[in-house]
Amino acid sequence: MEIVRTDVSRATALTGEPVLRVLFCGEGGDCVTVDMARIEAGNDDAALDRARAILVQTATFGLAANDYDARSNGNFDEVAVTAADGNEGVYIFEYRDGEGSRQVPPSRMPSFDAAREEAMRCAIDLLVDLEPGTDALTGWLVRVRDERGELLCAIDVQEAEAARQSRQ
Numbered sequence: 705m706e707i708v709r710t711d712v713s714r715a716t717a718l719t720g721e722p723v724l725r726v727l728f729c730g731e732g733g734d735c736v737t738v739d740m741a742r743i744e745a746g747n748d749d750a751a752l753d754r755a756r757a758i759l760v761q762t763a764t765f766g767l768a769a770n771d772y773d774a775r776s777n778g779n780f781d782e783v784a785v786t787a788a789d790g791n792e793g794v795y796i797f798e799y800r801d802g803e804g805s806r807q808v809p810p811s812r813m814p815s816f817d818a819a820r821e822e823a824m825r826c827a828i829d830l831l832v833d834l835e836p837g838t839d840a841l842t843g844w845l846v847r848v849r850d851e852r853g854e855l856l857c858a859i860d861v862q863e864a865e866a867a868r869q870s871r872q
Contacts, residue, residue, distance in 0.1 A: 706731050712748045715739065726755035753814060757822055760797075760808045794851040795819040800830065800844060810851060820857055823848045827864035828871070834861070 707728050715725040723739040730736075738755040792814050798807045813819040827845040834841055844858040 710752060712751045717741075724751050726751055728755070728759075749814070753812075753818065757811055757813075760811055793819075795856070796849040796851070796853070797823060797826070798847040798849065799826065800846070805847075807849075816848075816856065819848050820859075823857065823859050824864065824867050827859040828868045831861070831864050831868060 708731055709727075709729040711725075711727040711729075713725050713727075715723050717723045717739055721741055723741050726738045726740070728736045728738075736759065738758050740751065740754060740758070792812065793816070794810045795813050795816075796807055796810050797819075798805050811819075813822065823846040830845045842861055844860045845864055847858045848856045850856055
């Protein structure tokens with residue numbers, strides 16, 4: 705879908721929670737809406753970047769495996785917003801998926817710091833899915849590559865767990 709219009713507005717989710725709503729409209733009238741909690745209004749660029757990242761993650765991973773996952777798909781985690789530092793670029797996120805990995809389509813982010821923060825947030829989310837005794841509780845969870853495929857950073861289990869504990 706080629707995006708021809710975007711709108712950012714405040715709204716109320718079905719649960720009654722206030723959300724920031726991003727509407728992506730494409731040619732032919734197709735539209736996609738992304739609702740996000742705890743995102744500051746007034747910073748439309750940050751809201752658009754976060755909504756794009758949510759769409760990329762949603763489009764590349766499977767459907768909810770159970771009722772809990774279905775209710776959690778809104779992902780209302782707080783996200784730190786990083787201002788653009790002039791290093792806007794294209795970043796490719798690679799996620800550990802069992803014994804393999806999965807790359808998502810490239811995303812345009814305002815800076816490497818914003819891409820790294822998104823990788824850290826995703827790595828923390830992936831920690832929940834690790835099962836002691838079944839999954840390896842070591843190694844990388846999320847890698848960030850540039851548009852040429854060069855590895856820029858990798859977030860491992862230990863780093864994600866430390867970040868998760870410091871954010872509680």
